[in-house]
Amino acid sequence: MPGYYNTQHLTDFGKIADVKPELGKKFFDYYASVFVDGALTAREKSLIALAVAHAVQCPYCIDAYTQDCQQKGADFEQMTEALHVAVAIRGGASLVHGMQMREQVQKLGM
Amino acid sequence: MNTTVTALQRVTEDLGNDRRTPRADSTLRRRCSPLAAPAEQLRVLAAVPIEQQNVPVAFETLAGGLRPAGLEIFQVNVGKLCNMTCRHCHVDAGPDRTDAVMSDKTVDQVIAAIGRTRAHTVDITGGAPELHPRFRELVDAAVGAGKHVMDRCNLTVLLLPRNQGLIDWLAERKVEVVASLPHHRRPNTDAQRGRGVFDRSVEAMRLLNAAGYGRGDPHRRLTLVSNPAGAFLGASQATAEREWRQSLEREHGVTFDRLFVLNNMPISRFLDWLQQSGNLEAYMRKLVQAFNPAAIAGLMCRNTLSVGWDGRLYDCDFNQMLDLELAMPGAAHIANFDEASWHGRAIVTARHCFGCTAGAGSSCGGQTA
Numbered sequence: 001m002p003g004y005y006n007t008q009h010l011t012d013f014g015k016i017a018d019v020k021p022e023l024g025k026k027f028f029d030y031y032a033s034v035f036v037d038g039a040l041t042a043r044e045k046s047l048i049a050l051a052v053a054h055a056v057q058c059p060y061c062i063d064a065y066t067q068d069c070q071q072k073g074a075d076f077e078q079m080t081e082a083l084h085v086a087v088a089i090r091g092g093a094s095l096v097h098g099m100q101m102r103e104q105v106q107k108l109g110m
Numbered sequence: 111m112n113t114t115v116t117a118l119q120r121v122t123e124d125l126g127n128d129r130r131t132p133r134a135d136s137t138l139r140r141r142c143s144p145l146a147a148p149a150e151q152l153r154v155l156a157a158v159p160i161e162q163q164n165v166p167v168a169f170e171t172l173a174g175g176l177r178p179a180g181l182e183i184f185q186v187n188v189g190k191l192c193n194m195t196c197r198h199c200h201v202d203a204g205p206d207r208t209d210a211v212m213s214d215k216t217v218d219q220v221i222a223a224i225g226r227t228r229a230h231t232v233d234i235t236g237g238a239p240e241l242h243p244r245f246r247e248l249v250d251a252a253v254g255a256g257k258h259v260m261d262r263c264n265l266t267v268l269l270l271p272r273n274q275g276l277i278d279w280l281a282e283r284k285v286e287v288v289a290s291l292p293h294h295r296r297p298n299t300d301a302q303r304g305r306g307v308f309d310r311s312v313e314a315m316r317l318l319n320a321a322g323y324g325r326g327d328p329h330r331r332l333t334l335v336s337n338p339a340g341a342f343l344g345a346s347q348a349t350a351e352r353e354w355r356q357s358l359e360r361e362h363g364v365t366f367d368r369l370f371v372l373n374n375m376p377i378s379r380f381l382d383w384l385q386q387s388g389n390l391e392a393y394m395r396k397l398v399q400a401f402n403p404a405a406i407a408g409l410m411c412r413n414t415l416s417v418g419w420d421g422r423l424y425d426c427d428f429n430q431m432l433d434l435e436l437a438m439p440g441a442a443h444i445a446n447f448d449e450a451s452w453h454g455r456a457i458v459t460a461r462h463c464f465g466c467t468a469g470a471g472s473s474c475g476g477q478t479a
Contacts, residue, residue: 041349071338073345073353075297 010060043072050079051086114214117243118191124272125193125205125241131266132304135195137204138382145382146202148433154385155376155461158394169463172401176457179412181449184229184257185474186220187427188212188242189419193267196303198292198337198380200431203237211237216421217244219444221251227449229415233288233474235262235427240273249285259285262335265314266307277321284329287318288370291334294354295361298339315364324366335370335476341389343400343469344371347477370476373397375428375465397464405471408478411457417444425457427474428465434458 017024035045046068053061069079138146145151160167189211192203212220224232232252239245239262252259261280268277280287291311292302299308315332318324324332334354338344351369358364374380376394384390411425421444424430436442437456471478 037346037349041353042346043349043353067342070340071342071345073293073336073350075293075295075339077295077297 005059007063010064013060041072043069043074046072047074047078047082051082054083055086055090114211114217114243118208118211121191121241121243121272122205122208124270125191128193128205128270130269131193131310132300132306133195133204134302134304134307135197135199135379137195137206138202138379139209140204140206143382145378145385148431151377151381152432152460154381154390155394158391158461160391160394160398162398167398167461169459169461169467172398173403173406173459173463173467176406176409176412176459178453178455178457181227181229181413181415181452183231183233183410183414183474184224184227184417185233185235185414185427186212186248186417187235187419187430188217188237188239188245188248190237191241192237192264193241193270194238194264194303194307196292196379197383198302198339198374200375200378200380200428201237202378202431207237210419212242212244212419212421214244216419216444217248219421220417221248223417223444223447224252224255224257227415230258231260232257233260233262233414238264238267240267240276246279249280249283253283253285259283260288261285263287263289265289265291265311268314268317269310277317277323281321281323281330286331286333287323288333288335289314289318289366290337292337292339294336294357302337302339312358312362312364315358315362315366319364324364326367331368332366333368333370334366335372337372337374341374341384341387341393341396343396344373344472344477346470347371370474371470371472372476373465373468373472375462377428377462378431394461394464397468400468401464402467402469402471402479405467405469405477405479408471408473408475409466410473410475411459411466414474415447415452421445423447425455428462429458432460432462434460 017028035042046065049061050065050069053065066079145154190201190203190207191205191211192207193205195204234245234248236242249259267273292299296308299311300306315324318332322330336344336350347369350371354369358366376384376397384393414426416424416426416430418424418430423436423442423444424434425436437458438451441448441451466472
């Protein structure tokens with residue numbers, strides 16, 4: 001094992017369906033359908049995917065959706081704004097848990 | 111000294127005095143880059159290690175022989191002179207390219223050939239074709255021959271003092287303006303063409319709109335042409351067109367009629383950039399992986415005659431830049447062009463052709479699949 005993350009994994013991702021191909025096919029079909037133009041454009045979906053990729057900290061997804069966003073016509077500025085949406089929600093999620101702390105402090109303190 | 115040479119001196123003086131057009135790059139020729147030579151470009155492309163089943167990938171293996179279609183587009187490249195120096199330029203055009211400008215004799219031969227051709231469209235390109243001293247004469251000859259005329263325009267050239275009044279002149283002749291604009295927002299456009307080009311382009315679009323272009327009138331058609339600002343393929347044309355329309359109208363109050371999305375060809379300055387940025391191998395692999403057989407039917411090489419600045423003939427503007435002449439030995443010059451035997455030629459291809467068959471396809475008329 002060379003290590004935990006390997007860029008070749010992304011290229012070979014399809015091989016995950018070599019075992020239980022019926023499940024793999026369902027997943028990849030579903031995945032492809034998610035990203036087609038709909039009420040949201042494919043570019044908007046790609047920007048959401050880029051933000052989520054940063055939130056779940058998946059280097060494969062970050063690579064894939066950085067390229068995909070560019071190819072769908074998004075620029076660096078738009079992609080950075082999408083990133084900050086993920087950052088804001090992640091940060092906000094921590095901060096809002098502070099309300100729990102606050103409640104406890106107020107209950108237990110004098 | 112003929113009229114074109116004297117007039118050309120005035121053009122280069124104007125370009126020398128032009129401090130307002132931003133420039134992104136310098137020409138390969140000025141840099142004395144080895145890639146200025148077409149043979150070196152072909153060698154570099156052939157040497158990229160892309161293999162399938164341990165055999166180097168050739169375009170012909172995947173695409174087979176391309177079958178010629180009827181002649182529809184008579185494309186004339188009047189030369190490599192341009193007021194800009196974009197990073198992705200497949201022509202290696204620029205203000206210093208006075209070495210490659212169509213001569214009086216060749217212009218005369220082209221005008222005579224336009225009178226004879228059955229092609230319905232005359233597509234004038236460059237460089238910036240509007241800088242050629244006989245551009246208007248060429249347009250008038252094509253309009254007079256009943257052709258639909260396309261001017262492949264870089265937008266900023268329309269703002270040069272020497273071209274004042276040109277937009278109205280084109281409008282009177284119902285010339286379609288096919289204008290390159292890499293992206294509908296500033297950052298990617300300026301990255302490819304030079305800082306400030308986006309604002310100049312929007313300014314030119316305002317003038318075009320004011321002259322009736324880009325407002326749905328088929329006789330004043332403004333087509334925009336987008337190129338990706340980097341080592342990736344073009345966006346989906348239909349979706350991009352909707353997004354561009356909204357963005358350009360909302361942010362800048364300008365409109366256009368249709369959008370073509372092209373892929374960048376791995377030749378000339380884009381090839382140089384791919385090499386310098388370490389993207390060449392991955393980009394070529396991307397083009398091959400995205401090979402789309404459905405893009406073949408609409409390829410421009412099937413229905414286009416491409417005339418070079420020196421009168422030599424090619425299957426497309428990219429082959430022209432690579433010196434890959436029409437496979438009609440002894441007849442690959444506009445002076446002796448024979449349209450009947452042209453239909454029986456074999457189309458010349460090489461590895462750069464993967465640029466036109468990748469993804470949704472790419473042609474002078476936009477996506478093909």
